[in-house]
Amino acid sequence: MTTDANARRLFADLTGHDPVGLWSAPGRVNLIGEHTDYNDGFVFPFAIDFRTVVAVGTRDDGRIRVVSTFDEVPVEVALADLDTLFPDRRDEVVEWARYPLGVAWALQHARGARDGGGADASASLPGIDIAVASDVPVGAGLSSSAAIEGASAAALNDIWNLDESRVALARAGRRAENEAVGAPTGIMDQMAAMLGERDAGIFLDCRSLEAEVVELGFAPAGLEVLVIDTRVTHAHSTGGYGERRAACERGAAIMGVEALRDLTTDDLPRAQELMDDVTFRRVRHVVTEDERVQDAVRTLRAEGPRAIGGLLDASHASMRDDFEISVPELDLAVDTARAAGAVGARMTGGGFGGSAIALVDRDLVPDVTAAVEAAFAEAGCAKPHVFTVHPSAGARRDA
Template sequence: MSSAGEAAAAFRSVHGRAPGGVWSAPGRVNLIGEHTDYNDGFVLPFALPHRLAAAASRRDDQVLTVSTLGSDGKLQHSGPLEIGSLRPGGIEGWAAYPAGVAWVLRDEGFDRGADVVIAGDVPSGAGLSSSHALECAVSLALLGLAGIELDGNAPGTPSLQEVARWVQRSENDFVGAPTGLLDQTASLCCTESNVLFLDVRSGVYEHVPFDAAASGVAVLIIDTRTKHSHADGGYGERRRGTERAAELLDVKALRDVTLETLADALTRLPADLGPLVRHVVTENQRVLEVVELLRAGRLAEIGPLLYASHESMRDDYRISTAELDLAVESALTAGALGARMTGGGFGGSAIALVRESEVDSVSTTVDTAFEKAGYRRPRMFTAVPSRGAGKDAGGNTGGDTV
């Protein structure tokens, strides 16, 4: 059953009726461009086939109820949340994510209550943006119940990028996780068979073709099953460090430091900030180089840039872990063309660019390496660029249409 079907079925079991509609959003994997988004830089994500769906119906009051169907088949319930009373820090745990969305949308004039049930298959804590998939799906659901579908045509309809900024605000200011714009924009704006080349500063993006099968390769996702959270301290420390470096260098953001000016910039910074700046500057350049290779149809040649990105995150940004390093190095030993950790770091997933004929052998080598190290067995799957968030079924007025 699809994520949308699971969410609709769970809604019926909770509320005894069909939902008014179902909206879903994908997880994402970042091909390259890590920790550059909050530095006004370049990123290159694509949407995963894995999705979270929000089945929802309108209420006549200003109460939000949210239930979520876990991977164990059990439902968790938030209890009734008074939208007018929502405040940052007032909700803990998973319910803070949908509550934060409702809090932001209230300020944007969308304060009608709703019953929402969430289901799907984006792995939680794997660095594949499950929290943003949830927030984007709930955002589209609450807007859809208000009669607003983000097709980009109706006058006054918010753009996908505007909704991405709303989701960022809900996570930054309500949940307390200092994320950039990469994940939300990827979940909302990605398209099938393309990676999303996004200039975060300008908001301009390009869909760049990414046909791995035509190049005889596959993208192997390696979920180390070591969970991370953007609300934890390490991510915020790195972000504050880059912001402090930009202040010391008297630039708006580290995007304004180039490869040509990097050496001089490093002489003007304290020792602890230099490596952070070096990563951001060189990572932006790696994104641009990967995009040029993809435009030229040379997808199979991006592997060395992926590994250079991992080395930079491991040594300069210091956000890798023993499990992520082992995933990358064992994949390369088995013949992967390139590999890197992906996501915010401190756990989560790695990706490997692998010849199609060698996916099984690389997976076996990684499995064996984890077993020998005494680590939990990783979860692995191949992924192709998939569609972004949108409406799956139903009307927008709360009727029984699913």
């Protein structure tokens, strides 16, 4: 059954009738630029051809009800109660449901702020039923969460006639993730889910939110992006991610800047003098990663995609050694893919598990896949899920 059909089935099971429409949003691969987004830096993701679909309809009782293929037990809340639920009582809601409910909450707040505040932000909004189905792998570092947020935000924007921009919808998704879910992430994933285009990446300045669509040129160059899902799951709402973010904020404070985005590699010798070793290495990763993102965009334009392999490799080394967010399975995936002929490879996503990506000649995809699977078997690791992804469109109405 397709993802669309699953969403329709869930909605019909929940309500007994057909939805008003279907909306979808993609997962994403971050080509380069990890943990730079919440440091006001630069990122370069692209939306992928794995999507989350929401089937949506209205209700006349001022309530919001959500159900998903993650857990087919419906969660129901009064729209007016979302304010008391988030963020202080979010643990009362199963985690998957915090994403669509959190988006509804964040959009209500945005509506109230736009209309001058004061009045109940849920007033006059119709109740909503949402059925969520997805083929974005969960826990693989491909931002299944932002796909849920993007699809939900696009649907609610239309049904509630909010007329919010795509950037505003991405902001609502980030607020949902930060406050309703409790994951201290930046805005990269939500922007990729909202702004993605076919055959292109999104070069994003996370301070100004200026975004530029950059042609990737993988297909004309005979290249594929191979995702190696290690099956090591991660969760951004747990401690490791937050600790890295706190170290970055500490480093910025020591250097007297608003964010690490304001430093360059010329500032690193002074930073090393002022900081303990761990904080310095966290800072060094972010500063050098910002430069790698900008170098990758320039190199793509000047020399094409085959020339960015070294930057991908250097990014992984920095995440492994300075930011310390890789795991043995990710290192094994990256090292094996390179040895088997990949142009370049790196872990992608927040780290502590998830996926690596490898830029691979189309003809070598079977060989690299076989080499990675054999290496994992020899190391006694779970069999990885290895598959290709292609740059795809952002959030949209499908039906």
